[in-house]
Amino acid sequence: MRIAVLALEGLFDTGLTVLLDAFGLANKFSAGQTGGAPRFEVSVVGVRKKVRTGHGLAVPVQVITPDLKLDWVIVPALNTGTPEQLVPALERPDVRKAKAQLLRWHAEGVQIAASCIGTFLLADTGLLDHREATTTWWLAPLFRQRYPKVLLDESRMLVPSDAGVTAGAAMGHLDLALWLIRKASPELATVVSRYLLADIRSSQAPYIIPNHLAQADPLILRFEKWARDHLKTGFSLQDAASALATSARTLQRRCEAVLGKSPLSYFQDLRVERAQSLLHGSGLDLDAIAAEVGYVDGATLRTLLRERLGRGVRELRADLR
Known part of the structure; x- marks a missing residue:
């Protein structure tokens, strides 16, 4: 498998290194098993001859030439973890060149993978339009705003499509490398x-922090505060809208636009977060925890936790020890 990692100025150090280390280990073990050539031909390429990582480390890169034949290109994250940093970075001259190169590769049949903030660069090309994708969870509201044609599900870690694959936040680079291996x-x-x-x-x-998502929009932030105050008493869309001096329709639409989910679904996220916290440090049994988040018994809460997190109560308690 011929793979190129597309390195850009200010890239996320960990994203680059975990990719290279994972493929390096794969080649080592593959050669040991077969005695043959490495299974993965990995090169670091770029639109410049040399780039520096987010921590200032110099990375020599291979200049992209027409004779470079690839199966996959991986776009690691830039070290731009906030909208204020990321949006201008997407318009840098080197990033624009990289996006044009991605389109050329795609036209040649090369599959494209991106992780974390690298998914923004890929989405900017339009190659994710009308396709399922994921991204770094804390920038999902910005992603959804910029790329409304993308079928985003930030709860997933890896999302394959006919264009390639997208992966989630930070250490999603490692998940991506393992997926390719x-x-x-x-x-x-x-x-x-x-x-x-x-x-x-x-x-x-399990890693998403609902409060971080809510901060992307003033109305959603106010809704989050209302919801936290009403976890024990239960959810009412009309009551929430009235308390926030807006209409139920407006609140519904804003949640869908910013969070990609309904107000009730976000309310359930907050219940799950609170229940996880109580499972960790309260010493309460499951029925008591259920009462704290508005359920009459632990069985309903147990079902919700498994649906949202893919784990049962016993596993969650074990994880938190």
Whole structure:
């Protein structure tokens, strides 16, 4: 498999290194098993001869030439973790050149992978329009605003499409590398994941902090405060809208536009977050925790936690020890 990592000025150090380390380990184990050539031909390419990472480390890159033949291109994240940093970065001359190059590669049949903030660069090309994708969870409101044609689901860690694959936040780079290794050899991916004490995760949901998403919009932030104050008493769209001096229709639309979900679904997110916190440090049994978040018994809460997090209560308690 011929893979190029597209390195741009100010890229996220960890994103680059975990990709290279994962493929390096895969090649080492593959060669040890077969005695043949490395399974992955990995190069670091760029629109400049040299780039610096977000921490200022110099990275020599291979200049992109027409004879560079690839199966996959990976777009790692830029070290721009806020909208104020990211939006101007997407208009930099080198980033514009990189986006044009991605379109050329796509036209040649190259598959494109992107993780974390790298998904913004890919979405800017239009290649994700009308396709399912994920992104770094805390910038999902900005992503949804900029790219309304993309079918975004930031709760997922990896989302394949006919254009390639997108991966979630930060360490999603490692999930992405393992996913690509697994496409070549499931057995090899298992060995690499064990050496790195990592495996492909299906969801970002357990890591999402609802308050961080709410801060993208003043009305949603006020709704979040109302919701937290009413976790025990339950959800009413009309009551929430009246308390916020808006209409139920407006609140519904704003939640969908900013969060990609209904007010009730976001209210459930807050219930899950609160229940997780109580599972960790309160010493309460499940029925008592259920009462704290507005349920009459623990069975309903148990179902909600498994639906949202993919784990049962026993697993969640174990994770938090």
